[in-house]
Amino acid sequence: MGETLTQQQVTALIEEHLPLVSHVVFQVAVNFPRHVEREELARAGALGLVEAAKRFDESRGVPFNRFAAQRIRGAIIDAVRAADWAPRSVRALARSLDQAELDLANRLGRAPSVAETATELGISRAELDRLRDRMFRSVVLAFDSLLGSSDDEELTLVDVLTDRSSVEPSEELEARELRAYLRDAVHLLPERHRIVVVGYFIEERTSTELAAFMGVTESRVSQMRSEALAMLKDGIEAQYSDDESVATGLIARRKAQYASSISSASGCGDRIAFVAEDVDLILA
Incomplete structure (x- = not known):
């Protein structure tokens, strides 16, 4: 030595x-x-x-x-x-879950659904829910922990937590209006695009299942999903836009017509009164 x-x-x-x-x-x-x-x-x-x-x-x-x-x-x-309050077994499962979601995202080109993740891990949805619950309960956060890196504004976790019991009236009205626009926008999609949106995002059916049901290829299902999401995005954003220019060209006119249909599908009072929070109710 x-x-x-x-x-x-x-x-x-x-x-x-x-x-x-x-x-x-x-x-x-x-x-x-x-x-x-x-x-x-x-x-x-x-x-x-x-x-x-x-x-x-x-x-x-x-x-x-x-x-x-x-x-x-x-x-x-x-x-x-x-x-770390999480036992080693929970940490191992958490790593497996992260890896499975990453692999699925790479293969699918999007975030996987809960059902797809459960299938990839070889467990049921109920077991996956219990796994996520154990993971979340193992994370302990201090309410006085500082967030951000700014010395001018020292915010703690408790400062930014949302109090769901005291939502601002204006926020509640905006949320109701947005959900109502979403409901109308989905209802006004072309039938096959609507089937894809509801089947994929609400019923959590796979592209393979939807392709077999509709008699098309999986690539066509993926294409219709992308088209539907673009229509929903443009149609809803148009409700908050002040652009009054006249649409020229076939595609632009179709977009304008779709946005106009969303606007007239429900009256302002109906949208404000819309209180459904569950997406299934929105699309009912």
Whole structure:
């Protein structure tokens, strides 16, 4: 074993390699949820650096920065594990779920539905719901945790949580109006496009099932879904636009006609009175 470093040498090592802590934190932070504060990781990493400086043995031939990086990384991981209430089994399941959703998104070109995710994992929807519940309950957030990086406006979690019991009247009216526009917009879609939207997003049927039901290819179903979403987006946005220009061209006239049909499908009073919150009721 080599000679023990003096306290002065240990202090010098720590001061010289403090930037290494920030470097390691930057590397490992992407592996942790957003609620894990980077300052906490940095504090744990600094303790790891101190421990590395005390234990460093130059005679082993390992550069201090490499030795310290391992100690810093280990200290950070230990600190996160100590603060994590989720058992290892839940963390493993959470990683499997994330990977399954990522694989599905890459294959499908969109976010997978709950049913598709459950099938990919080989479990039922009820089991997937229970898994998500266990994952969410394992995440513990402090209400006084600071959000954002601005020094001018220090917001905590409790400052930004929405109080569903005291919604502003104007927000409630806007939400009712938007849901009513959505209901009318879906009803006014061409029949086959409406079947795709309802079947895909409400009934959670797959593209394969819809293609077989409609007697078309899966690529055609995907095309109709994209067309329907574009129509819904343009039609609803037109209700909040002040553009009064006359549409020219066949496509532009069709868009304008669709938007006009949405506008006249319900009166203002009917839209304001529309209180359905469940999307199934919106499309009923």
